[in-house]
Amino acid sequence: MLKAVKVRIYPTEQQKVSLAQAFGTTRWVWNHFLALTNKTYKETGQGIAKYDMIKELPLLKKQEETEWLKQTYSQSLQSVCLNLSRAFVNFFEKRARYPRFKSRHGKQSLIYPQNVKLAENQIYFPKLDWIDAVIHRPVEGAIRTVTITKNCAEQYYASVMFEDGKSLPTPRNLGGAEGEKIAESKTIGLDLGLNHFCITSDGKKFDNPRWFKKHSHNLKIKQQQLSRKQKGSNNRNKSRLKVAKVHNKITNCREDFHHQLSRRIVNENQVLVLENLAIKNMVTNHCLALAISQVGWGQFCTMLKYKAEQEGKIYLEVDRFFPSSKTCHVCLNQVGNLPLDVRVWTCNSCQTTHDRDLNAAISLKDEGLRLLASGTGATAYRPDVRPSKGGRKKSTTRQSEGRDARI
Secondary structure, three states, X not given: OEEEEEEEEXXXXXXXXXXXXXXXXXXXXXXXXXXXXXXXXXXXXXOOOHHHHHHHHHHHHHOOOOHHHHXXXXXXXXXXXXXXXXXXXXXXXOOOOOOOOOOOOOOEEEEEOOOOEEOOOEEEEOOOEEEEEEOOOOOOOEEEEEEEEEOOXXXXXXXXXXXXXXXXXXXXXXXXXXXXXXXXXXXXXXXXXXXXXXXXXXXXXEEOOOHHHHOHHHHHHHHHXXXXXXXXXXXXXXXXXXXXXXXXXXXXXXXXXXXXXHHHHHHHOOEEEEEOOOHHHHOOOOOOHHHHHHHOHHHHHHHHHHHHHHOOOEEEEEOOOOOOOOEOOOOXXXXXXXXXXXXXXXXXXXXXXXXXXXXXXXXXXXXXXHHHHHOOOXXXXXXXXXXXXXXXXXXOOOOOOOOOOOO
């Protein structure tokens, strides 16, 4: 099973210069072959294969104008060609947008596919020598790749991907009477929101920390100071780093909150049922775009998914068109209209008063149990909704042909 550990590294000043040269070299190789691919496609209607890109690298090193490519580890340059080829494959399979040219501003990365060694508090990289690091987790297994990244706050990290030799555990069989009891007692429905970050089917509500709002005043001051600095000056660069560090603080706080909450939920439950949210479509609402973007639903769902898979537990996403908020979990009656400002509503059929978010979480849990019992995958019943056209389905959502499922 492949695992990754991200550690902080502290290169010396000389190593920072070497890393800056390596970042620039790999960035140039990406932009060069991307421009060449675009030109070739316009002229011939065909792209360039990844091996053709790799074969051209030695020729570029022999040319006088680009002989500086020799200063960077050769396999790092080959990895750029492989990544660019993969980016085009993802675009044509509708998993990502068209590859873009890379800029020297922003995040920088460098891949080492082999010849990397780990010591107690150091990592060895070819042509860089040993770099001090804080390895807070054990790396037990064969190292596959190591990626060095530099963020806008000029902090360096190394992501070590290794093979631990273990197989991914298979989810527990929940069939039969005993399995149904286990699923019923250890299944949880999660409804993600803005007022409360997460509402569970057992009545727990986790508040939204609103990290961006907490640091907005500090960020505003730093941005005002940046706007007064002269462009191109050293003081402007120092002020830019201060702004970047505030953004980095917000990102780290949000990620830490997601890690702790996702670990707690995965440890306490066997089956996790969520709704497949269309976050890209939701942020088009200008009134809620900032609140939705800062809460980080996508990152949280990703953490839940891979942690559940590593523990051999079930992560299930119900179709986004399933009316979880509008369906009474007691009598399954569905109301016609339920605006966002209505947080509590009463069912016309059974006269049960529902908390909107709690009812949605319970409905998601019931739908997840129905899907598990019927073995129909993760597609919920969605009446009077047109099927989606084209595009790649999410890896966590499987289409099915169940009794109440529609494709």
